[in-house]
Amino acid sequence: MFDYDLFVIGGGSGGVRAARIAAAEGGAKVALAEESRMGGTCVIRGCVPKKLMVFASEYPDAVADARAYGWDATVGGFDWVKFRTALEAELNRLEGAYRNTLKNAGVEVFDARATLVDAHRVRLADGRDFSAKHILIATGGRPFVPEIPGAELAVTSNEMFHLEALPKRALVVGGGYIASEFACILHGLGVETTQYYRGAQILRGFDDEARGHVSNAMRARGIDIHCGTDVERLEQTAEGIRAVATDGTDREFDLVMYATGRLPNTGGLGLEALGVGIGRKGEVLVDAWSQTAVPSVYAVGDVTDRINLTPVAIREGHAFADTVFRGVPTQADHELVASAVFTQPELGSVGLSEEAARAAGPVEIYTASFRPMKTLFAGRPDKVLMKLVVDGASKRVLGCHIVGPEAGEMIQLAAIAIKMGATKADFDRTVAVHPTMSEELVTMRKPTRVF
Secondary structure, rough: OOOOEEEEEEEOOHHHHHHHHHHHHOOOOOOEEEOOOOOOHHHOOOOHHHHHHHHHHHHHHHHHHHOOOOOOOOOOOOOOHHHHHHHHHHHHHHHHHHHHHHHEEEEEOOOOOOEEEEEEEEOOOOEEEEEEEEEEEEOOOOOOOOOOOOHHHEOOHHHHOOOOOOOOOEEEEOOOOOHHHHHHHHEEEOOEEEEEOOOOOOOOOOOOOHHHHHHHHHHOOEEEEEOOEEEEEEEEEEEEEEEEOOOOOEEOOOEEEEEEEEEEEEOOOHHHHOOOOOOOOEOOOOOOOOOOOOOEEOOHHHHHHOOOOOHHHHHHHHHHHHHHHHOOOOOOOOOOOOOOEOOOOOOOEOOOOHHHHHHHHHHHEEEEEOHHHHHHHHHOOEEEEEEEEEOOOOEEEEEEEEEOOHHHHHHHHHHHHHHHEHHHHHHHHHOOOOOHHHHHHHHHOOOOOOO
């Protein structure tokens, strides 16, 4: 006899979903241990607070646009402490909702760190041991600062939501979506913002044309982006933090934030001693069923470093519970997963980039770039990019990339069509909704480029 049918280590989105489905729908006796706050990275120190900061940073432009539309509107100073206090209250509310979800499902929660003793036994930080038929690792990932002189002077995304005050001058190091989003957030909140990235262009992994469009727009807004540049060392000064860069410059900032990658939280869990495979970055190696080399041990979410997105972790956790506890064998589908980057402007993407599609075979590229009605009227120079990547033989739409306001909202709907296998002809025979930005997706008749 085991103490539990399932013991989940980690209270993020993936672990909570797996625990809830296993208990409420699978009839399992489930326990979950979380050493920090319930909700994990997304709810407590990631997607949710970041998106609220994005909203906050967009209001100066909205007020400026309001004046162009005839409103007698002005924007004063930003009250960071007021916003941070409201943000913390909202995160507390969400954490409570997560706890209630687990309680209502009958899951027993332990607010403690848990490690594995053997294939069927976990140990809490207070020394208590529990046995379980199945163990699920859902410990997520964490940001890190590289080992450079003065690394202790930098912060990561974890600390950005709890700053005592907003800096006047900030350096964001990194070129991925987290770095680029925070560069836009800080700039929108009135911070003089610089971004260093060691690569040739920010947002590596996204479509080249789309990421170039975002980069140009960020620069036009006043964000000082330096590609091909990294930090050699950080030094504390009387005025702030001096960043000595690889391009030979050194500048002072009030805040240096690193967003140069994330690592899976597998340290000290006892996995390797059990024979659980660990990858080069520390990720848990699993098969398509999220099962490790130890049959009773599974893993879902960012700790597996497959697709590090909250909805993917939720799908993986649900598929695990369906398979193991509901008798419905299910594999999480990692194909054609849409994503959004909440920069200003936003980037929405699903499917293949132009570069990946061209490497696979003949393709047709359809693009439209234009000034959207709303900001055109307000006199802003913003431009939207709509892009479809189409298979040259089958005419199936292989990818869609949107840069512009509400790109994340639009890409969700485009993803449904592309997931269903829509062709360019399907897009063409869909009547446009006018006047909208998204109508361009169904009115692009001739390819811009053919390869």
